[in-house]
Amino acid sequence: MNSLLEIRNLRTRFHTEDGIVKAVNGISYSLNIGEILGVVGESGCGKSVHALSIMRLIPIPPGEIAGGEVIFEDRDLIKLSSAEIRQVRGRDIAMVFQDPMTSLNPVYTVGFQIMEALTLHLGMTKEQARERAGELLSMVGIPDAPRRLDDYPHQFSGGMRQRAMIAMALSCTPKLLIADEPTTALDVTIQAQIVDLVRRLQEELGMAVMWITHDLGVVADIAHKINVMYAGYIIERGLVRDIYKNTRHPYTSGLLGSLPRLDEAPGTKLVSIPGLPPDLVDLPLGCPFYARCIYRVQQCLEEMPTLEEADGKDHTVACWRWEQIAERTE
Amino acid sequence: MVADNDKLVQIFNLKKYFPINQGFIIQKHVGDIKAVDDVSFDIYHGETLGLVGETGCGKTTVGRTLLYLYEPTAGQVLFNDVDITTLSENKLRRVRRRMQMIFQDPYASLNPRMTVGSILASPLEVHGMVSGKEKRDRVQELLRLVGLNPDFVNRYPHEFSGGQRQRIGIARALALNPDLIVCDEPISSLDVSIQAQVVNLLEELQDRLGLTYLFIAHDLSMVRHISNRMAVMYLGKIVELANRDEIYLHSTHPYTKALMSAVPVPDPDIAKSRQRIILEGDIPSPANPPQGCNFNTRCPVVADICYKEDPIYREIGDKHWVACHFA
Numbered sequence: 001m002n003s004l005l006e007i008r009n010l011r012t013r014f015h016t017e018d019g020i021v022k023a024v025n026g027i028s029y030s031l032n033i034g035e036i037l038g039v040v041g042e043s044g045c046g047k048s049v050h051a052l053s054i055m056r057l058i059p060i061p062p063g064e065i066a067g068g069e070v071i072f073e074d075r076d077l078i079k080l081s082s083a084e085i086r087q088v089r090g091r092d093i094a095m096v097f098q099d100p101m102t103s104l105n106p107v108y109t110v111g112f113q114i115m116e117a118l119t120l121h122l123g124m125t126k127e128q129a130r131e132r133a134g135e136l137l138s139m140v141g142i143p144d145a146p147r148r149l150d151d152y153p154h155q156f157s158g159g160m161r162q163r164a165m166i167a168m169a170l171s172c173t174p175k176l177l178i179a180d181e182p183t184t185a186l187d188v189t190i191q192a193q194i195v196d197l198v199r200r201l202q203e204e205l206g207m208a209v210m211w212i213t214h215d216l217g218v219v220a221d222i223a224h225k226i227n228v229m230y231a232g233y234i235i236e237r238g239l240v241r242d243i244y245k246n247t248r249h250p251y252t253s254g255l256l257g258s259l260p261r262l263d264e265a266p267g268t269k270l271v272s273i274p275g276l277p278p279d280l281v282d283l284p285l286g287c288p289f290y291a292r293c294i295y296r297v298q299q300c301l302e303e304m305p306t307l308e309e310a311d312g313k314d315h316t317v318a319c320w321r322w323e324q325i326a327e328r329t330e
Numbered sequence: 331m332v333a334d335n336d337k338l339v340q341i342f343n344l345k346k347y348f349p350i351n352q353g354f355i356i357q358k359h360v361g362d363i364k365a366v367d368d369v370s371f372d373i374y375h376g377e378t379l380g381l382v383g384e385t386g387c388g389k390t391t392v393g394r395t396l397l398y399l400y401e402p403t404a405g406q407v408l409f410n411d412v413d414i415t416t417l418s419e420n421k422l423r424r425v426r427r428r429m430q431m432i433f434q435d436p437y438a439s440l441n442p443r444m445t446v447g448s449i450l451a452s453p454l455e456v457h458g459m460v461s462g463k464e465k466r467d468r469v470q471e472l473l474r475l476v477g478l479n480p481d482f483v484n485r486y487p488h489e490f491s492g493g494q495r496q497r498i499g500i501a502r503a504l505a506l507n508p509d510l511i512v513c514d515e516p517i518s519s520l521d522v523s524i525q526a527q528v529v530n531l532l533e534e535l536q537d538r539l540g541l542t543y544l545f546i547a548h549d550l551s552m553v554r555h556i557s558n559r560m561a562v563m564y565l566g567k568i569v570e571l572a573n574r575d576e577i578y579l580h581s582t583h584p585y586t587k588a589l590m591s592a593v594p595v596p597d598p599d600i601a602k603s604r605q606r607i608i609l610e611g612d613i614p615s616p617a618n619p620p621q622g623c624n625f626n627t628r629c630p631v632v633a634d635i636c637y638k639e640d641p642i643y644r645e646i647g648d649k650h651w652v653a654c655h656f657a
Contacts, residue, residue, distance in 0.1 A: 042521040157612045158385075187384035187548065189609045192592035196608055214522060217551075217594025221601035240598045258526030259596050260555030266575060269533075270555065272526035276491050 004175060004208050005031040005054070010068035012046075012053045015061060019281040023049040025232035026068065028307075031176070036202060036209045038219030038240070040255075041229035044277060047212045050229075051178050055095060056085045072176075091121040094169035098181035100161035104153040110137075110164050111149025117171045136167040140197060159190035166197065173205060180212045195222055216255060220244060225314070228252050231278050231288035234307060238315035248310045248317040248326060251289050287320070295321050337408075338510060338542050339373040339396065344405035346388075346395045350617060363617045365391040367566035368405075370643070371651075373510070378536065378543040380557030380574070382550050382589070386613060388566040389546045393512040396544065397429055398422060409510070427457055430503035434515035436495035440487040446473070446498055447483035453505040472501040476531060493524035500531065504539070512544045517552065529556060550593045554578060559649075562586045565624045566616055568643065572650040582646065582657040584629050585609075623655070631656060 012024040024046040031037050041047045052058050054070050056077060070077040072092065077085060089095075097103040105113060111133050118129040130149065137145035140163040153161055162182060169177055179198065183191040199222055202209050211219055219226060219240070226243040228236040228251070236249040247253045257271030275292040284290055287300040299320050307316040310326075319325070347362035365388045373379045383389045394400045396407055398414050406413050414425055433439035440449055450469045454460050460468055470480035476497040487495055496516060503511050513532065517525040533556065535541060547553050553560055554574050561571040562585065570583040581587050588607040595601050609628045614620055620627050623636040635655050643653040 042523060159612055187613075188550065188592040188594075189384065189588060190612070191594075192606065192608050193610075195594075196606075215594060216522075216596040220596050220598045221594055244596060244598050255522055256596055258523050260529075260551045261597075262551045262554060262578065262590065262593055262595060263600070264555065268555070270526040270530055272530055273523040274527070276493070276524075 002033050003030040004033045004073065006071040007054070008069045008071070010050060010053060010070060011066040012049050012058060012063065013066050014063050021280045022283055023232055023280060024053060025283070027234045029227060029234065029237060031208055031210065033175070034206050034208055035225065036211060036223045038223030038226045039210060039212045039229060040214065040216055040219060040226055042214055042277060044280065045229040046232040047229050048180050051095070051180055051210065051212055055089055055093060055178065056080075090117050090174070091172045092174055093176045093178065094172070094174040095178045095180065096162070096165050096169050096182045099185050100158055100165055101185070103165060104161055106153050109150050109152055110156065114164070114168045114171055117168060121172045132171070136171055137164065139201070140164070140167045141193075158186055159193060162186060162194055163197065166201075170201065170205070174207060176208045176210065178210045178212070181214070182211070183218060184213070184215070191218070198222065216259060231283060232280065233288060233318060235289065235318045236316070237307065242311065242315040246311055246315065248315070248322045249319050250293050250295055250325060295325050297321065336375050337372045338375045338410065340408040341372070341396065342370050342406040344369045344392070344395060344407065345403040346391050346400055347403045361617055364566045364619060365616060366395060369568050371561055371568060371571060373542060373544060376540055376542055377558040378545050378556055380553035380560040381544060381546045381563060382548060382553045382560060383563035384548060384613060386616060387563040388616070389563050390514055392563070393431070393514050393544060393546050397426070397431060397512060427506045428508050429510040429512070430506065430508040431512045431514060432499050432503050432516045435519055436492055436499055439499055440495055442487055445484050445486055449498065450502055450505055453502060457506060468505070472505055475504060475535070476501045492520050493527055496520060496528050497531065500535070504535070508541070510542045510544065512546070514546045515548070518547060518549065525552070532556065550589055562589065565613060565619055567624060567653060568651070569625065569654070570652045576647070576650055583652050583654045584631050585625050588630070
């Protein structure tokens, strides 16, 4: 109905010298029109790889989309030809990357790089594109925008570059904006500016946003729904309030417990998760969190739990014992 | 906790300028990057002093100048009442035993061609402290202290994960039984769940060994978690310094307030309800800081006086220092 993107059983792996790295292991979810989804997890959990798979930006080889469907407006993006997917990229789905220092080309002016998408996808003339690029830059809050079009990326600060990247991503008014750790390289006061900007633009333009981050703090503020990922699986998914207030998966609770909070009482001890995430080449048969979980039982070692409904219908969790854990902690 | 008034480190009017030179063969001095511009504070025995600020505010330079890894442009650094800026090299080396550093990047701060054993033994050798079996015992003891298997002595850094490497970095800092450890963003390159492990270890070691920390980081909530007192830096100056709760509950400098409100809170209810102060613009260049108060380009409550006079860093309450005309 109003679902914009539907992912079914997506799997991505990489063939390396050390073996097959199973980066994304069969994830399924849908993203509605105008929704902000936060995708949360630590390094190597597959959050970026799954986004790159949606955009078909995985280098093949060594990468391989081993299975699954990515339905975007009734089309399976995985099955499109490279010419067809190029039409989708940038126009329907746009992406903002983590590092604003390296994702702009240093030898072209900022204006040129924004105009490129406008002339390519929307068939604008140079003059039209230049005018529109100026509007876009001022929309993302860069003062004196028309003049700054002739600047090179090095003349912009980190926050301004990220704004320029967002302007570029929004140039064709995409239906979905994928932001992959857009504020990780930035300072907190600049991060607050960017979060505020994306929220404002999302409201104005009504696009859907996928915000990928390792920081549970940032998405608490901006997202409607959250996917928590671990070792290539979605292990918990739900409305933002459920994830933070009715946390069901022990990994999600662990992540929340390891975050210091500004409003914590003095002397609070952080709850750390012991051990390390599993090696993606050699994933365990059962639950990937088994080795670090304090609630583990034999079943967890033998069988991978599937996402099942917990509490309300929008809250799902992949844990055999979530009910018992919930009882014990309440 | 802060037992009494005995100060381990006292810093008076510390300045560190990095010269900007122009010219290819004949270099001309055309200006200075004022990385640290007139900073004074004390660190008490056994406490953790947190130093927060954004990129380029000079917090790392403070840490390094304090250890005399950089020669200060002006000012004094007293360590146990001895001014280390005037010491001879020999005497300085003896004092350096008592102060160590943990670095930000555990991938770059360990020599990839040395085994963990030799990494940990080298401070002992440099300072001629122990030899032979004693050295081997000490290395194993250090590994145990930071929660690593003592059989790992013959392994190389690449065999360890980021969190484990940071533990090796901590063990190296502990090798000489220092009094003070400068922790320069020790956890910012680690994953969240690993960060908590390392912070807990640092807290545990402090309790056991009576260490004093200068904890430098950009993550305000982590600094507040670990510190007894906190100092906030902006553009080479300390703008506010107070007890951790005092600064959280009664911060008076507009930059501290903005920084506090920009920190993401992992709680959707609080995130929605709280008032956010969003600062405009970027940090000015430390080569050309604004006249008057250096925060005047972004300050939400700026007034005429802020463009004319640099505010004095003064005590406004019990050990609560601030540099603002309106505090």
